[in-house]
Amino acid sequence: MNTLIDIVVFTMLVTTALAVVRTHSLFATVMLSGVFSLLSALLFVTLDAVDVAFTEAAVGAGISTVLMLGTLALTARSEKPSSHSPLIPLLVVLVTGAVLVYGTLDMPAFGDALAPAMTHVAPDYIARSPAEIDVPNIVTAILASYRGFDTLGETAVVFTAGMSVLLLISGRRITRAEAEKGATGNAKGTDDAIGDGSDET
Amino acid sequence: MDWSFFVGHVNYWLFVVLMMTGLYVVVAKGNLVKKIVGLNMFQTAVFMLYISMGKVHGGTAPIFPTDMKIDPATVYTNPLPHVLILTAIVVGIATTALGLALVVRIREEYGTIEEDEILExxxxxxxxENRIHGQAMGGRA
Incomplete structure (x- = not known):
């Protein structure tokens, strides 16, 4: 039963990904990206990662879709068809994929309870967290307590990204077009306008 | 390659297929918003690969019963990849937001979000600029 669900979800994920490649409408692309996140959340549930599933559903399918729709409102609606040949990207992708598949050949089989990832700290966390932290959800116990510094680092990253976004798109800025318009008023200002342009890029 | 090896590894290969579809969108498409969508797809595929490494056969979600009466026979899936990927998802949305802000800024400056038009x-x-500098040097540059 679980295998059947996996196969169905996988087929839908691949179909969604191919639809993103094919479509030229950016709105459709953004919506399909939300669908992709939601399907991956479904797959996370079948892999027992319920915390990850609801984070992905809220953040990946929710917030990121909203951010992208906001960007579309400020930029463009559709994509210009590419004039380049897809052969070189296809070659790059196939070679990278082949190398990655070669890398997985030495990996432990799916669901192997004796895999290296299962034998070091993970059983220790599971055995000790009821006595030490006393929180039913082991993921919460590790996230907030054993690996609290990870979460602190994450907060620092989110803060930095938030500051950068504010610096980039808030406030009044002089665009290149306006700088040029101001420059045509006085003939001598041309050099200055181009100087400004190169400073910003 | 025998059947059990195939069944034990096919999930990794399927995730690689999804990853490479995302990478293809990043490399082949010229639209900046689409590139970011491709990057997100790649990222989600990496998350799935990582989570699938933590799955244990017959295991259940790593949550104890609320009364904390833990049955020692219960097998729990490895919670560590879940924690790392939770952090990665939040960092991922932060970088996506930054990328989208850059796209908005590029659009303001250039009036387009197509890569080849920006290059032009x-x-x-x-x-x-070269022409103006050349004129300043008396047309000999």
Whole structure:
């Protein structure tokens, strides 16, 4: 039963990904990206990662879709068809994929309870967290307590990204077009306008 | 390659297929918003690969019963990849937001979010600048 669900979800994920490649409408692309996140959340549930599933559903399918729709409102609606040949990207992708598949050949089989990832700290966390932290959800116990510094680092990253976004798109800025318009008023200002342009890029 | 090896590894290969679809969108498409969507797809595929490494056969979600009466026979899936990927998802949305802000800024500056048009404008700017510098040097540059 679980295998059947996996196969169905996988087929839908691949179909969604191919639809993103094919479509030229950016709105459709953004919506399909939300669908992709939601399907991956479904797959996370079948892999027992319920915390990850609801984070992905809220953040990946929710917030990121909203951010992208906001960007579309400020930029463009559709994509210009590419004039380049897809052969070189296809070659790059196939070679990278082949190398990655070669890398997985030495990996432990799916669901192997004796895999290296299962034998070091993970059983220790599971055995000790009821006595030490006393929180039913082991993921919460590790996230907030054993690996609290990870979460602190994450907060620092989110803060930095938030500051950068504010610096980039808030406030009044002089665009290149306006700088040029101001420059045509006085003939001598041309050099200055181009100087400004190169400073910003 | 026998059947059990195939069944034990096919999930990794399927995730690689999804990853490479995302990478293809990043490399082949010229639209900046689409590139970011491709990057997100790649990222989600990496998350799935990582989570699938933590799955244990017959295991259950790593949550104890609320009364904390833990049955020692219960097998729990490895919670560590879940924690790392939770952090990665939040960092991922932060970088996506930053990328989208850059796209908005590029659109303000260039009036387009297509890569080849931006390159064209950059080239025009460079040749215009060269022309002006050449004139300043008496047309000999």
């Amino acid at each position: 404008i950059e080239q025009d700017m460079a040749s215009e």
